[in-house]
Amino acid sequence: MQLLKDKILSEGTAVNEDILKVDSFLNHQVDPKFMEVLGDEIARHFEGSGITRVVTVESSGISPAIFTAKALGVPMVIMKKQPSKVLNDHLYQTMVTSFTKGTNYELTMSQKYVGESDHVLVVDDFLANGETAAGVIRLIRMAHATVAGVAVLIEKAFRPGREKIERAGIEVFSLVKISSMSKDRILFADEEDPE
């Protein structure tokens, strides 16, 4: 998606081989109209595939996910990164290791909002090592729901996330694929020809 590539090139910063800062339009400041365009694009790709829920993970996934859910006319469900005191009955939980942040956390979803009749689209901001997405898929499967696909705005195609998810038989759709990065240099993979 050229629009997102342009935005990344004009506003993003490659800190090193692994870290891309897109704080100005995605992770810290968010342009709602731009985010709606991205959500609409994801929804268009999955239109007609019978999706009943969009699931995301707090908190950077919420902005693209809510517009995807709106375009598809379905609810969004936000998976929590730790159990809170308020949300404590009948939970699915799984441990996720985050490479980027060097942390482990408990990914948590209420049993109420995803069930066996659901066909779920996972939406997140980034796909890199796929640890978060894999955790989300585990929770969706604990709920005996089916996974329609994993959609992300930015895929780090030099990381094994896509391979891991596709090996589980699940489609990965990304709006842009980055084939490599180094300090102040970002190379995109052809969107039609994944690495």
Added chain:
Amino acid sequence: MQLLKDKILSEGTAVNEDILKVDSFLNHQVDPKFMEVLGDEIARHFEGSGITRVVTVESSGISPAIFTAKALGVPMVIMKKQPSKVLNDHLYQTMVTSFTKGTNYELTMSQKYVGESDHVLVVDDFLANGETAAGVIRLIRMAHATVAGVAVLIEKAFRPGREKIERAGIEVFSLVKISSMSKDRILFADEEDPE
């Protein structure tokens, strides 16, 4: 706002005098179209007051805030609850004590996205003791920006949040005000006549 009152009465659960669970449409599962109606309502109230930024706190505030920001045609800025490795240069930070969760956290905002020419609307899901809102206001003032108001979906009017914010000379706008709660019982205050 009758629509939100009805939703709270039909889907919310008062756990005790303090905790209202609205997981089915706000904190865990989110209905995007309903959230857009709420965001539009907040935007309508503050229309024409020269707002340049909507600021919220991750993660339950993001859904109403993004639709408010969209309706006002301004960016949303998400304050983070802890410093991350990626977001580490030129930050404003302040400590916030959360009564509900019994925790302290560092509220964090980059110096890049709110500056002295900004007039900022704070949007969040709940207002109770006002600790979070007070922290957000501290960060906005560190940035030498002005605060247009604090808008929340649900105000616990039996808690001192409104008083605390109004004492700082800042308008509080809430879509519904709860005057008291007990297990399975929710009483609303008149919207025109705050407790």
